[in-house]
Amino acid sequence: MTFWRKFLNMDRRIMWGAMFLIVAAVLLRPIGLPMQIGSTTEKFYDFVEDIPRGSIVWVEAGFGAGNLPEVGPQIRTFLIQAYRRDLRLIMSSTGVEGSQLGQEMFEDIKSQFFPDLEYGVDFLNVGYRPGTMIYARALADDVMSATGGVDIFGRSLADFPLASEVPRLHGDYVAVLAHFVGHDPPPDEWFAAVGQPGNIPIISGTPQMAVPQFIPFLEAGIIKANIPGMRGAAEYESLVGVLGSATAGQDVTSSMVLFITILVIMANVGYILTRKDTSS
């Protein structure tokens, strides 16, 4: 029983060290486990494919650095698919970091894949604004007033042709609202403020943590399609044909799931054996 007692009382830093080593080893020597594409992600991909060419999509990029490894690949791949379909994007952010991170993603995509994209014509970033649900409501009435008439760089929105095409966030001007937020504010607030009154379908990308609570939204039609977490991002990368960090991360996820499961099972075996030992 000494082994089990030692095991159950082991210094947690041993476990953490093992975690570092496993992640590093799997990143350096990927296993390449096959991955089936889930129907949820496929629906998202098809939804974007069905948006008429040249339409304007409003992207809410309220995510932060804390969920960048998950939401980052989702939004990056979405930008690629959207620009392949000649969609034009306006980006807003209810998260402090989201506007800058989204801007960097656009510039990255532009330099790598679409050098002809033009800021103000194909893409516009209205920057961060506080107020979440009230901000969303304000956008539904008047974009100029809600944003104060300036973009992320403080330049007048009136100078950009894309802004003049969307006087308010409404289905008459915007085809889809793509919601890429860590998890708060949830898409039901955007549905209440913009989606339902303005008749705009909402699609979303969510971190893995929020996937279970997004399912009722999806099932109730509050959101039309969703990319579920990093697994969803990897599937989406595969559908769009640009493999990136999410795909590379799937082996890490697998190895860590195996690791924690083995630990939990062993801990329970040890718990049962040592408990019997103690009671006897």
Place this chain on the structure above:
Amino acid sequence: MTQWQIIVAGLVTLGLYTYLWKDNPIYRTIEHAFVGFYTAYAVAMVYHNQVKPAVLNDLIRDGEAIVLIPLILGAMIYLRYLPQLSWVSRYPMSFWLGYGAGFVISYQIQPLIQQIRASFIPINSVNSFLIVVGILTTLMYFFFTWTVKDPVTHYGSKIGRYFIIVALGATFGNTVIFRVGLLMGRMQFLLFDLLRIGN
């Protein structure tokens, strides 16, 4: 990121991870600097995106004196630091709360209706039966208004607890995967960008 930025980011990452061994001054320094930077960043964002356009464009350039009202309202919150005038800060707070409450009543009703509507499904399979039972019993679990004595609500809430446990278990499993993803993101940076191994 430039080479220097990668080096700084590497030092920040490793410095923060030192906490896993033991709380130490390196971790505390980076953590406090981060809180300072982040607060300042949020203040500057609001200044550039909201306050500056309102003052320079609306008030000074266009002469819209009405902008003074929200500016004064926003400034009133700072009177909370003056004991004699702290009550003035209740005005902006009340406005925000009232407006938010108004939003909840007038707009949030729609997702609620949508969710309720989606719950009225024909019970023609085991799954649809489980969904209806799950929703009803979970709601029963949240009956806090009165003491539950009738057997339907009593046993219903007990069943509801199991549905909540499944939801929480699924959330826990997904949270583990989410956090692993974040660790992977940092490890990718350390190995591929900082140390330039593999990839």
Place this chain on the structure above:
Amino acid sequence: MRKQGPMIICTLAGLILIFSRYFQVGRDLGMLTTWDRWFMLSSGMAIGVGAINLTILHAKNVMRRTQYWQSSVILLVCMYGYMALAIHQTTGAGIPLWIFQSFMVTANSTLFSMVVFFIFSAAFRAFRIRSREAALLGLVAIITMFGVAPIGDALIPGWSGLKDWLLDVPNMAGFRGIQIGAYLGAFATAIRILLGLERAHMGGGGR
């Protein structure tokens, strides 16, 4: 003036939105657009409260030379230094952007990622099959994890189908119940605020 005034403002602000939504009052005059703008601008300005509170707290630490007061100095220097630079220039260029990209994004990601270590050790120590509920929670978590990671299907083909069923049926039902309950709770709280029964924001508790 001190209590009635804010309560009247609170109720009026809510009622204007409600009347505008349900009875279209003032929609043509763009009244809500103006009020939205007021809300966003004034509430945005409150961000400085956080900075002032931090300043008071850490200035006290420095003056009293409490434990780790040096960290408080670092916080204050970083905060005011960055604020001066970012307000004078912009957050989207120059040194503020450099710090944002290299320091802030990195630190935020790293701090979030560190939680995984504590989750793992918590699962190791706490995930014991002591009751039916604990066993169910652990089992669902493991099924979900294996379903999300490709290893589930690699070991047992079709495993992700089990995960999908768990998420789409019992999880969906559970979360929908929770969400409906949350909506109802939010409505009740909103009505209490508008009726003046909820007074925590006035510096006191409810009635």
